[in-house]
Amino acid sequence: MTFMETVWSGALLRLFVSALVSALLGVFAGAVSGLALFAAILLSALALHLRQMQRLVSWAKQPAGTEAAEVSGPWSLVYGYLNRRVRNGQVAQMELKRQLKRFRQGSEALPDGIITLRPGNIIDWFNPAAERHLGLRRGMDEGAALTNLVRQPDFVSYLEKNAGGRNSEPQVIRSVRQPGLTLSLQIIEFGANQSLLLTRDISAVDRLETMRRDFVANVSHELKTPLTVVKGFVETLQEMDLRQEADDAQSYLLMVQEQASRMQHLVEDLLTLAGLETGNLPASEDQVSLSGLLAEVRAEAEALSGGRHFIDSTAVDGCMVLGCRQELRSAFANLTSNAVRYTPDGGHIRLEWCKTAQGGEFSVVDDGIGIEAQHIPRLTERFYRVDRGRSRESGGTGLGLAIVKHVLTRHQAELVITSTPGQGSRFSVRLPKARVRG
Ligand code: ADP
Numbered sequence: 001m002t003f004m005e006t007v008w009s010g011a012l013l014r015l016f017v018s019a020l021v022s023a024l025l026g027v028f029a030g031a032v033s034g035l036a037l038f039a040a041i042l043l044s045a046l047a048l049h050l051r052q053m054q055r056l057v058s059w060a061k062q063p064a065g066t067e068a069a070e071v072s073g074p075w076s077l078v079y080g081y082l083n084r085r086v087r088n089g090q091v092a093q094m095e096l097k098r099q100l101k102r103f104r105q106g107s108e109a110l111p112d113g114i115i116t117l118r119p120g121n122i123i124d125w126f127n128p129a130a131e132r133h134l135g136l137r138r139g140m141d142e143g144a145a146l147t148n149l150v151r152q153p154d155f156v157s158y159l160e161k162n163a164g165g166r167n168s169e170p171q172v173i174r175s176v177r178q179p180g181l182t183l184s185l186q187i188i189e190f191g192a193n194q195s196l197l198l199t200r201d202i203s204a205v206d207r208l209e210t211m212r213r214d215f216v217a218n219v220s221h222e223l224k225t226p227l228t229v230v231k232g233f234v235e236t237l238q239e240m241d242l243r244q245e246a247d248d249a250q251s252y253l254l255m256v257q258e259q260a261s262r263m264q265h266l267v268e269d270l271l272t273l274a275g276l277e278t279g280n281l282p283a284s285e286d287q288v289s290l291s292g293l294l295a296e297v298r299a300e301a302e303a304l305s306g307g308r309h310f311i312d313s314t315a316v317d318g319c320m321v322l323g324c325r326q327e328l329r330s331a332f333a334n335l336t337s338n339a340v341r342y343t344p345d346g347g348h349i350r351l352e353w354c355k356t357a358q359g360g361e362f363s364v365v366d367d368g369i370g371i372e373a374q375h376i377p378r379l380t381e382r383f384y385r386v387d388r389g390r391s392r393e394s395g396g397t398g399l400g401l402a403i404v405k406h407v408l409t410r411h412q413a414e415l416v417i418t419s420t421p422g423q424g425s426r427f428s429v430r431l432p433k434a435r436v437r438g
Pocket residue numbers: 334338339342343366368369370371379380384385386387391392395396397398399400401402425
């Protein structure tokens with residue numbers, strides 16, 4: 001039975017009983033008494049309904065979500081329905097609150113900054129990442145104009161250009177307040193007259209891009225010089241009478257060969273570096289005999305020195321290193337060839353190996369030109385040289401220590417450099433215990 005059917009049948013039943021009782025009274029006590037009783041019953045029913053309506057009006061004035069009092073009689077059904085609506089509303093509201101809380105928690109955990117803006121770039125709300133990126137203060141800056149808080153000109157002009165929340169192309173800005181911080185900004189249309197400003201920290205990508213640009217510029221520069229020399233000599237040779245100027249031609253050809261081998265070394269080092277950088281696989285686990293490796297590296301250094309230096313090495317008794325033989329050989333050879341190239345004639349170079357509590361240490365010690373302290377942290381950067389001219393003269397590519405660093409990283413080893421200008425240097429490779437046997 002529907003609600004109205006229940007109400008109507010209840011009311012009709014009550015009317016019928018009242019009329020019956022009043023008619024019976026009219027039969028036994030006279031028509032006037034019967035009518036009076038009927039009128040009294042109707043009046044009391046009317047009073048009851050008026051009172052319930054008044055309670056309903058006062059309930060309607062209460063704050064939304066307040067439940068109505070429990071009553072009995074025909075109105076109990078009305079109140080029951082109303083209370084059910086209130087309870088359903090409460091449940092829906094709690095669910096909304098829960099969802100809003102989850103959305104806020106989610107956006108607070110985001111690494112990207114989000115700021116909701118009203119017209120005039122007035123801040124509505126922002127998350128902690130936006131707080132960090134733009135130096136805003138939560139609980140204080142809401143309601144303020146963002147362009148008054150962040151006054152950096154390119155930031156302000158981006159916001160003004162995209163005012164009105166039109167979806168914008170992202171723009172990169174370098175923070176003036178926080179040097180080293182690069183942000184990507186984007187405005188997104190959102191709701192009526194509202195916009196979202198997204199901020200993303202792209203400092204790492206920006207640094208990589210700068211490094212890439214520098215690298216390409218460096219490689220081009222390194223190749224340009226020998227290429228110009230080679231081109232110049234080839235042109236001269238073309239114009240020469242080779243039968244009559246055979247001696248000059250021979251010396252020019254030697255210089256061409258020298259520049260060609262310089263370019264060849266550079267390309268070889270670049271390929272080695274690229275191979276180390278792209279090879280994500282860990283260094284292979286050969287059992288590398290240290291005495292054999294040191295003997296090879298020492299022989300190479302002696303050949304490079306051509307008897308201009310005193311070179312010796314400590315004895316290595318049956319020690320083995322776990323790693324990639326070719327990579328380790330390239331790293332150790334780079335360190336020894338540097339010692340030869342940066343030590344004046346008559347200097348001493350020593351290759352040392354010792355086992356330590358942490359593993360093992362291979363060192364190349366020289367009494368050469370040494371390095372000033374401020375250069376040491378940058379020596380492993382690609383193309384970083386203390387003296388560009390001297391490096392080139394001695395056949396350097398500026399990539400040797402970058403290669404060493406990569407090889408060592410792949411072997412969980414580290415490079416420790418100590419040096420005194422004018423007295424010499426020590427380049428030590430510290431290998432972890434897990435890589436040393438014997
Ligand atoms: P390069 O090919 O120029 O030698 P490296 O990467 O091998 O490049 O070395 C970087 C720079 O470190 C060199 O240009 C040089 O200035 C300095 N350097 C390296 N080894 C030594 C050393 N044993 N003594 C003095 N300076 C050194």
